[in-house]
Amino acid sequence: SSHALSSEQALQTRLGQALEPLQQQHPGKSGIHMLADAHDAYAARALLARTAERTLDVQYYIWRNDTTGHLLLNELLHAADRDVRVRLLLDDGGTRAMDAILSALDQHPKIEVRLFNPFVLRTPKAIGYLTDFARTQRRMHNKSYTADSTISIVGGRNIGDEYFAATDGVLFADLDVVAAGSVVKEIAADFDRYWNSPSAYSTSSLLPAMPQQAKEKVYEGLRTDVQRSESQAYAEAVHNSRFSTDLLAGNLPMQWAETSLVSDDPAKVLRHARPEDLMLSQLTPVIGEPHQLLEVVSPYFVPTQAGVDAFGKLRQQDIRVRILTNSLEATDVVAVHAGYEKYRKPLLKTGVELYEMRSQIELRPKAAPSASTPQQPRRNTPSPAALSGSGANSTPGSSGASLHAKTFAIDGKRLFVGSFNFDPRSAVINTEMGVVIKDPELSQQISQNLDKHLPLMAYKVELDESNRLTWTGKNPQA
DSSP: OOOOOOHHHHHTSHHHHHHHHHHHHSTTOEEEEEEOSHHHHHHHHHHHHHHOSSEEEEEESOBOSSHHHHHHHHHHHHHHHTTOEEEEEEEGGGOTTOHHHHHHHHTSTTEEEEEESOOSSOTTTHHHHHHSHHHHTOOBOOOEEEETTTEEEEESOOBSGGGTTOOSSOEEEOOEEEEEEHHHHHHHHHHHHHHTSTTEEEGGGTSOOOOHHHHHHHHHHHHHGGGSGGGHHHHHHHHHOOHHHHHHHTOSOOEEEEEEEEEOOGGGGGTOOOGGGSHHHHHHHHHOOOSSEEEEEOSSOOOHHHHHHHHHHHHHTTOEEEEEEEOTTTOSOHHHHHHHHTTHHHHHHHTOEEEEEOSOSOOSOOOOOOTTSOOOOOOSSOOTTTTTTSOOOOSSOSSOEEEOOOEEEETTTEEEEESOOSSHIIIIISBOEEEEEEOHHHHHHHHHHHHHHHHHHEEEEEEOTTSOEEEEOOOTTO
């Protein structure tokens, strides 16, 4: 087993020293900085790897074997070369065609790779779903990225080109937060809980060791990937970003608020977790019950009849409920959408406001200013289209967009951002995590963005006089 840095050790790092004065000004609170823009989200991860001095603890459901996946692995490799301890915990269901790379990285003296709930048969992994479905269907859906046990990124993004606007195919609209302060201790401890759990297996126990020459070839491939033309936009995003400079100077815009981590016990995948140790049991005591307004953004939304009844009870109390999920044209998992379809009419009959995201909206970030261009400080609130998750323009242009952000806001006072979807898989099967932020400004910004951008980025679903479903939306070019 191994563990995160102690508070005393974290304070000895540059990040710890930079953030300690802010923490003293806001005792018991956490600094929150929204990452809605896809290039900003990439740059923040790369720059945290470059800024870390002692540790990087990285936990993801999916890590793609593609351009941005390789670039961020290269950042972890460079950090390890500087004597930073790297712990990389990946759900084995999301590491397709990665065995050689992960084995080579695991052989670096400062990197350890563990695979969560792994497949016994490595190729093809899909056979594991057939032969051991009861176990292999249960996945670690958590996403966190923590540097020096001092600052973390938590949210909906996995690692891959579709999450960072690096593909001509479907782009995911997503949302993360950078968190500093008291909640990071909870996130670091939660990483340790997963890292040291019975379901986390050392890569060396699963994969054959790489010969020295093959290992060096993997390292060289990662190091030269940055020279490829596909990588240049991301090298430029890092070059232009003031994230680490502002962070170390104490100038990164942050909203300091009471913030709590909610997370499933990793024993959930073994069906050994107690009900009180599951995320759903923790959510209501932390975030509270809505009294006026509940706004839900969930790409994979399958409320079940119990959910329909719960939303119906809220409506009976005259509590407004507004939900944004994917339309059929935008979803990347048609089977989930099929599970959702039968609940549309029952939801609408209760008075729920239902919206479905359109596929044809532009998700590519605007060109970043050059490094020599003076930059004005940015408010620490989601960008105008943060509810589409990417800081995007709501205009036609991409080959396809799919909602991937997972957030909900209550009464314009409290906000959740994390990995949890409103569906049975998140509730019962997979492990999940997220942060609850008690801050009216951030929560109300969600509402304001929905008010402004839903007509352009989503269809409003309603029932006509004949009880038939209708979809309406504004023309973004009008």
